[in-house]
Amino acid sequence: MVKINITNIGKIIEIEAGKTLGEIAAELKIKLKYSILGAIVNNKTMGLTYRIYQPKRITFFDITHPEGLRTYTRSLRFMLYAALKDTLPHAKLEIRHSVSRGLYCEVFQNGIASISNVEIEKVRDRMRQLTKLALPIIRQELETSQVLDMIKEHDEQRRLLEGHGDIYTTIHTLEQHNAVLYGDLVPNTGIIDVYDLTPYHNGMLLSLPETSNPEQVAQITKQDKMFSVFIEFDQWLKALKIQNLADLNEAISNGQGNKVLQVAEALHEKKIAAIADQIANRPNVKFIMIAGPSSSGKTTFSKRLALQLIVNGITPVNLSIDDYFVNRELTPRDANGDYDFEAVEAIDVKLFNQQLTQLLNGEEVEIPKFNFKTGSRYYDGTKLQMHEGDVLVIEGTHALTPQLTYLVPKESKFGIYICPMASINMDGISRIHTTDNRLIRRMVRDYKTRGYSASDTIARWPSVRHGEDVHIYPNQEFADVMFNTALCYELSVLKAQAEPILLEVARNSEQYAEARRLLRMLSYVKSLKPENIPPTSILREFLGGSSFEY
Numbered sequence: 257m258v259k260i261n262i263t264n265i266g267k268i269i270e271i272e273a274g275k276t277l278g279e280i281a282a283e284l285k286i287k288l289k290y291s292i293l294g295a296i297v298n299n300k301t302m303g304l305t306y307r308i309y310q311p312k313r314i315t316f317f318d319i320t321h322p323e324g325l326r327t328y329t330r331s332l333r334f335m336l337y338a339a340l341k342d343t344l345p346h347a348k349l350e351i352r353h354s355v356s357r358g359l360y361c362e363v364f365q366n367g368i369a370s371i372s373n374v375e376i377e378k379v380r381d382r383m384r385q386l387t388k389l390a391l392p393i394i395r396q397e398l399e400t401s402q403v404l405d406m407i408k409e410h411d412e413q414r415r416l417l418e419g420h421g422d423i424y425t426t427i428h429t430l431e432q433h434n435a436v437l438y439g440d441l442v443p444n445t446g447i448i449d450v451y452d453l454t455p456y457h458n459g460m461l462l463s464l465p466e467t468s469n470p471e472q473v474a475q476i477t478k479q480d481k482m483f484s485v486f487i488e489f490d491q492w493l494k495a496l497k498i499q500n501l502a503d504l505n506e507a508i509s510n511g512q513g514n515k516v517l518q519v520a521e522a523l524h525e526k527k528i529a530a531i532a533d534q535i536a537n538r539p540n541v542k543f544i545m546i547a548g549p550s551s552s553g554k555t556t557f558s559k560r561l562a563l564q565l566i567v568n569g570i571t572p573v574n575l576s577i578d579d580y581f582v583n584r585e586l587t588p589r590d591a592n593g594d595y596d597f598e599a600v601e602a603i604d605v606k607l608f609n610q611q612l613t614q615l616l617n618g619e620e621v622e623i624p625k626f627n628f629k630t631g632s633r634y635y636d637g638t639k640l641q642m643h644e645g646d647v648l649v650i651e652g653t654h655a656l657t658p659q660l661t662y663l664v665p666k667e668s669k670f671g672i673y674i675c676p677m678a679s680i681n682m683d684g685i686s687r688i689h690t691t692d693n694r695l696i697r698r699m700v701r702d703y704k705t706r707g708y709s710a711s712d713t714i715a716r717w718p719s720v721r722h723g724e725d726v727h728i729y730p731n732q733e734f735a736d737v738m739f740n741t742a743l744c745y746e747l748s749v750l751k752a753q754a755e756p757i758l759l760e761v762a763r764n765s766e767q768y769a770e771a772r773r774l775l776r777m778l779s780y781v782k783s784l785k786p787e788n789i790p791p792t793s794i795l796r797e798f799l800g801g802s803s804f805e806y
Contacts, residue, residue, distance in 0.1 A: 257270050257271065257272060257273065258270070258271060258273050258308060258309065258310055258311050258312075259271075259311050260280070260308060260311060260312050260313070260314055261311075261312070261313040261314065262280075262284065262286065262314050262315075262316075263313065263314065263315045264286055264288070264315060264316050265284070265286065269284065271283075271308065273308065273309045273310075274307050274308070274309060275307065275308055276304060276305050276306060276307050276308075277294070277295050277297070277302060277303070277304045277305070277306050277308070277314070277316070278292075278304035278305065278443055280308065280314070281295075281304070281316055286316050288316060288317070288318040289318060289320065290318040290319050290320065290470055290471070291318060291319070291447055292304065292316045292317070292318055293317060293318055293319060293323075293324040293327045293328055293442055293447070294316075294317055294323060294324065294327050294440055295314050295315060295316045295317060296314070296315040296317065296323070296769055297312050297313070297314050298312055298313055298763070299763060299764065299765065299766065299768040299769050300768070300769055300772060301323050301439075301440065301769045301772075301773065302440065303327070303395060303440030303441065303442075303443070304442070304443050305395050305443055306440075318470075319465060319470045320470065322718075322770075323769065325467070326439065327439070327440055327441065327442060328442065328447075328448065328465070329359075329464060330437050330439050330440075330441055330686075331393065331441040331442045331445075331447070331448050332448050332451055332462070332464070333351055333359070333437075333462075333685050333686070334393070334428060334430060334433075334435055334437055334441060334685065335383055335386055335387075335430065335445055335448050336349070336351075336361070336379070336383060336453070336462055337349050337433065337435060337685050338386065338430045338431065338433040339379050339380075339382035339383040339386060340363065340379050341433055342382050343375070343378045343379045343382050344363070344365065344371075344375060344379070346365065347363050347364065347365050347371070348363070348364040348365075348684065349361060349362075349363060349684050349685065350362045350363070350364065350369075350684045351462070351681070351684060351685055351686075351687060352459075352486065352490070352681070353483075353486045353677075353678055353687075354687070354689070354690070355461075355479050355482055355483050355486060356456070356461060356476045356477050356478070356479045356483075357463065357464065357474040357475065357476060357477055358456075358461045358462050358463040358464055358474065358476065359461070359462040359464070359687075360456060360457070360459060360460075360461055360462075360483070360486070361459050361460050361461070361462055362458065362459040363375075363459060363460070369458055369459065370458075371459060371460060373455050376453060376454070376455055376460045379453060379460075380452070380453040380454075383451070383453060386430075386445045386448075387445055387446060387448055387449050388446075389445065389446075390444045390445055390446025390447075391430060391431060391444060391445045391446075392430075392443065392444050393428055393429070393430050393441050393442065393443060393444060393445065394428065394429040394430075395426060395427075395428055395440070395441065396426070396427055396428075396429065397424050397425070397426050397427075398424065398425065398427060399423065399424055399425075400417055400420075400422055400423060400424060400425045403417065403425040403427045403436065404417060404418070406427060406434040407427070407434055407435065407436060410435060410436070410683065410684070410685075411502075412499075412500045412501075412502045412503075412682070412683035412684060413435070413436050413682075413683050415502035415505075415506070416501060416502045416505070416682065416683065416780055417436065419502070419505055419506075419509075419780075419782065420779065420780055428441050430445065435685055436686075437685070437686060438682060438686055438776070438777070438780075439773075450464075450465040450470060450471060450472065450473055451463060451464065451465070451473060452473045454476070457483065461476065463476065478733070479732075479733060480733075481673075481732075481733055481735065481737075481738050482677060482732065482733070482738060484738075485677050485678065485738045485739075485740050486677070486678050488740070489677070489678040489740055489742070490678075492520070492523050492744075493680065493744060495519065495523075496516055496519055496520065496744060498516060498680060498744055499680070500680055500681055500682065500683055500684070501680055501681065501682050501683070501688070501780060501781065502683070503680075504516070504680060504744065504745065504748065504781075504782070505780075505781070505782040508748060508782045508783075508784050509782060513745065513748070513784045514784075514788045516744065516745050517743075517745050517784065517788055517789065518788070520743045520744055520745055521743070521789070521790055521793055524741075524743070524793075524794065525560075527739060528557070528560050528561055528564055528739070529564045529567075531561060531564070531672065531737055531739065532561060532564030532565050532567070532568055532570075533564075533568065534670075534736075534737065535565065535568070535570070535647070535670050536565070536568035536569070536570060538667075538670065540665075540667045540668055541647060541667075541668060541669070541670045542615075542616055542642065542646075542647055542648060542668045542669075543612065543616075543647065543648045543650060543661070543664060543668055543669045543670070544561075544572070544647055544648065544649045544650065544669075544670050544672065545650050545655040545656055545661070545669055545670065545671045545672065546558055546561075546649065546650065546651040546652075546655055546671075546672045546674065547651075547652065547653065547654070547655035547656040547657075547671070547672075547673055547674075547728060547731065547732075547735070548673060548674040548675045548728070548741075549675055549694065549720075549724040549728050549729075550694060550698060550720050550724065551676075551694040551695070551697040551698040551701070551798070552674050552675045552676060552694065552741050553674065553676075553697075553741040553794035553795075553797050553798075554651055554674060555651070555797060555804075555806055556792070556793075556794050556796065556797040556802065556804060557674050557739065557741060557794065558574075558649055558651050559792075559804045560792060561649075561672075562649065565647065569645060570645055570646075570647055571643075571645050571646045571647070572646075572647055572648075572649045573640070573642070573646055573647070573648050573649065574648075574649050574650075574651075575623070575640070575648045575649070575650050576650075576651075576652070577603060577608070577650060577651070577652035577653075577654065577655065577660075578626060578652065579623060579624050579625050579626050579633075580603050580604045580605075580607060580608045580624060580626070581597070581602055581603060581604070581626045581633070582601075582602060582603065582604050582633075583631060583632050583633060584630075584631025584632065585631075587602050587631075588601045588602060598653060598723040598726070598727050599727070600654050600657055600659055600660060600727070603654065603660065604624075604633075605659060605660060605662070607624070608660065608661075609660075609661060609662060609663035609664065610663070611623070612648075612661060612663070612664050613663050613664065615640065615641070615642045615648065616642070616664065616665075616668060618641070618642065619641065620639050620640070620641040621639065621640055621641070622635055622637070622638065622639050623635075623638045623639065623640050625638065653723070653727050653728060654727060654731075655671070656671050656673060656728075656731040656732065656734045656735055657727070657731050657734075658731070658734065670736050671734055671735040671736045671737075672735055672736065672737055672738075672739060673732045673734075673735035673737075673738045673739070674738070674739040674740075674741050675690070675694075675732075675738075675740070675741060676690050676693045676694060676697075676740065676741045676742035676746075677690060677738065677740045677741075677742065678690065678740055678742055679693055679742045679744070679747075680744050682780065688747070688777065690742065691721070692774065692777065693742060693746065693747065695713070695714070695717055695774070696747070696750050696754050696774065696778075697746075697750065697795075697798045698713055698717075698798075699713045699714070699754060699757060699758075700750055700753045700754055700757065700798050700799065701797065701798040703753075703757050704753075704800055709757070709760060709761075710757045710758050710760060710761050710767070710771055711760075711761050711762075711765050711767040711771075714761075714767040714770050714771065715766070715767055741794050743793075743794065743795060745784055746795055747778065747781045748781055748782060748783055748784035749783075749784050749785070749786040749789065749795065749799065750795075750798070750799070751778050751781050751783050752783050752786075753799065754774070754778060755775065755778055758771045758774055758775050758778075759771075759775070786799055786801075789801075791803035791804075792804065
């Protein structure tokens with residue numbers, strides 16, 4: 257018998273050694289709002305088939321927990337793969353990008369991305385059948401050589417495992433289908449019951465549960481501009497001859513890493529130049545509005561865009577939205593009673609619009625300043641007037657929020673949304689989430705420039721993400737253009753700085769599970785030295801060594 261601390265019920269229970277987490281939850285009748293999908297065991301994420309032999313502290317989670325959502329989505333991806341192979345045995349699945357509140361997937365048949373609406377319906381029907389059958393998803397930890405024999409059709413997975421060097425590897429099996437999923441899955445397909453599969457562009461969209469109500473499928477939102485960015489990124493990858501992480505690792509091993517780096521940076525520069533040309537071709541544009549989530553590289557992008565604008569004979573002038581904060585006593589509060597500095601009401605929208613209108617009319621205005629220590633506005637005589645060829649560059653959370661510039665004529669504004677929107681994937685079934693890219697960027701920068709530990713950054717991340725969900729993502733389609741700041745090689749250079757920081761996270765820290773997950777992901781990435789990264793690169797904002805002043 258062993259003693260376990262179940263934090264969900266606040267009790268220490270004695271159980272028979274060798275029971276699985278699923279058996280423990282069932283015997284103790286642990287109830288969460290939704291189905292239990294896994295548990296945090298001694299600050300490590302574990303699946304429900306994990307057996308307990310020693311005293312542990314256990315916290316069960318459902319889909320409302322970040323690890324629960326990952327477990328559910330990972331399981332759903334595997335079930336989609338199995339259903340596709342059951343329906344179209346010779347087809348190859350490529351789960352590409354997160355878009356329209358789902359996952360965009362392509363299906364290759366005879367080397368061509370093509371799937372008919374009828375075929376999609378058959379795959380969806382097979383998925384629903386698998387849900388009804390509640391078939392077991394078997395988890396095994398086997399010698400890697402044995403796993404390689406079991407995944408012969410997964411070329412990318414085989415190459416990643418061969419380069420990883422583990423003696424043992426975890427593999428999951430659903431009927432005759434095998435795959436390495438780089439994380440835990442639910443124990444049976446009956447748990448995977450909220451999803452949809454519909455035609456989408458040249459492929460299909462796997463719709464996920466609604467985050468606010470996981471019992472419903474998320475409604476598809478129109479994101480045509482973002483989707484075009486994904487298509488462009490895929491074309492860039494083809495130019496680089498890199499389709500997945502295994503391809504990138506092999507390029508680095510073969511001495512082609514720096515070439516990949518140089519081409520990726522050149523593609524960025526070409527795109528930024530094209531955006532500047534687009535602005536130059538619209539002479540009525542006087543305000544360039546730049547928005548994007550945390551760690552997107554907004555500051556470096558703005559500076560690079562400014563250089564390209566100057567090349568086009570345009571003089572960029574910066575204006576900070578932060579200087580238009582209302583006084584502290586007027587700042588709105590959130591549901592917890594704390595000041596909500598992310599709300600648009602925290603900005604003096606009336607004054608901002610008034611001064612933009614005056615600037616548009618050629619008038620001189622005195623720009624306010626804001627003292628964040630005292631929480632009050634002041635004026636120091638700073639004045640601004642726009643001249644022929646000038647444009648104001650306005651960067652901030654609400655730059656694309658229509659309410660922020662409600663008095664400014666639409667033709668005077670040019671909106672830019674930037675974010676690392678796409679990245680290379682592990683393989684055709686498993687993605688590398690762009691939010692992980694951003695978190696690692698921020699972690700490295702915060703450690704270097706602000707003295708924050710990885711634990712600090714990870715702990716703050718949910719709050720950051722919540723602010724983005726509320727204030728940034730709903731307005732992204734208002735942009736005239738979108739710029740993907742992801743660089744396909746970036747994890748290869750961030751790895752060397754991120755790993756030591758993550759290894760500092762203590763085992764007794766609540767952030768240990770997340771640190772462990774990120775370390776596991778980075779363990780599959782081959783390192784690339786950063787010496788050849790240009791001093792103007794987006795990544796220099798996080799790695800250091802930029803030629804720009806921040």
